[in-house]
Amino acid sequence: MNPLSGVLSEAWQMYKAFARHLLAIAFVIYLVAAVVTALLSLAGGFFAALLASLIGIVAAFLLQATLVKAVQDIRDGRVDMSIGDTVRAATPYLGPVAGASILAGLAITIGLVLIIVPGLYLITIWAVIVPVIVLEGAGLFDSFGRSHQLVRGRGWHVFGTLVLTWIILLVVNIALGEIFTALPHVLSNSLASVISGTIVAPFNALVVTLVYYRLSGSAGDPVAPGGYQQMPLSFAPFTTSGLPDDRSSGRPLFVSARRPRRAGGYVRAPYALTAAAAAQCCCRCGIRSPGRSSGKNSRAPSTVTTRVVPGMVSRSQ
Numbered sequence: 001m002n003p004l005s006g007v008l009s010e011a012w013q014m015y016k017a018f019a020r021h022l023l024a025i026a027f028v029i030y031l032v033a034a035v036v037t038a039l040l041s042l043a044g045g046f047f048a049a050l051l052a053s054l055i056g057i058v059a060a061f062l063l064q065a066t067l068v069k070a071v072q073d074i075r076d077g078r079v080d081m082s083i084g085d086t087v088r089a090a091t092p093y094l095g096p097v098a099g100a101s102i103l104a105g106l107a108i109t110i111g112l113v114l115i116i117v118p119g120l121y122l123i124t125i126w127a128v129i130v131p132v133i134v135l136e137g138a139g140l141f142d143s144f145g146r147s148h149q150l151v152r153g154r155g156w157h158v159f160g161t162l163v164l165t166w167i168i169l170l171v172v173n174i175a176l177g178e179i180f181t182a183l184p185h186v187l188s189n190s191l192a193s194v195i196s197g198t199i200v201a202p203f204n205a206l207v208v209t210l211v212y213y214r215l216s217g218s219a220g221d222p223v224a225p226g227g228y229q230q231m232p233l234s235f236a237p238f239t240t241s242g243l244p245d246d247r248s249s250g251r252p253l254f255v256s257a258r259r260p261r262r263a264g265g266y267v268r269a270p271y272a273l274t275a276a277a278a279a280q281c282c283c284r285c286g287i288r289s290p291g292r293s294s295g296k297n298s299r300a301p302s303t304v305t306t307r308v309v310p311g312m313v314s315r316s317q
Contacts, residue, residue: 003214004157008164011206018074022202025070025083026063030194030201033059061098063197065090067205068134075213096133099140104129124159125151131212150215158211165207169200 015022033056040052069090073081081089104126111119125148132143132150151158173196180192 002157004161007210021079026198026201029063030197064130065093065097065134068209071209093134096140100129100143128212131209
């Protein structure tokens, strides 16, 4: 079964639902980078041009990490983080993302130039490097192995998804290029880079991030949190008496991770106790009766009625 079946459709639905938020993130980062680059270009000189190129590269890496964080945020169906919060959350991963992207880009370029097949292979196995770094906190070099681990056994599915994504983005870029040809050359170049990047980058980030979540889920690995996460449940066997016993092979016993709550005089117990189990527990602990106590700090004897309900125990004086 293909774990990536329908991932492009899911990415498109999320793109339409959260277009305003995703496009705003991409537009702000691209716009800031374009303005700084334009100002440096006006200054002239070799170092200004070099610095402008460096800023453009850093902005591209920051955009990758920020959009992955944004996709993680909107997976629960709502936007919980502002643009500034999303950028700040992605900034700590800028260094590993930049380093991994540069190393992967060099290796892929060499593979494509020498023999095309190795380059395509590297593109496939390293497809989810950025989500692995941003969502799992993997290191620079660990991200390569982790991405390969997730893709292993599903390489053709991942490669097919990437090819379809590239075709879609190529068609969009060609259409935008035709639109901007009517504008003056200088203006068309600036607007084309900003607008095309703003439109294309979020969809690409959606596809890559959703591919990561699909691969992580199908591999049975713990999925990085994205939106609402249910509290994990723990199970333990219990004996016929109602008491937990790790040597028993009985049915699983639900153990709530929450603190016990009081509702209508009942205290919700972590185990379903029976009357026989309660009596057996008293015998094991050496307590003669639940209504008697001894010692100088004990209270006067009182009559205690114990009502036992599966999952709940209450006492009334």
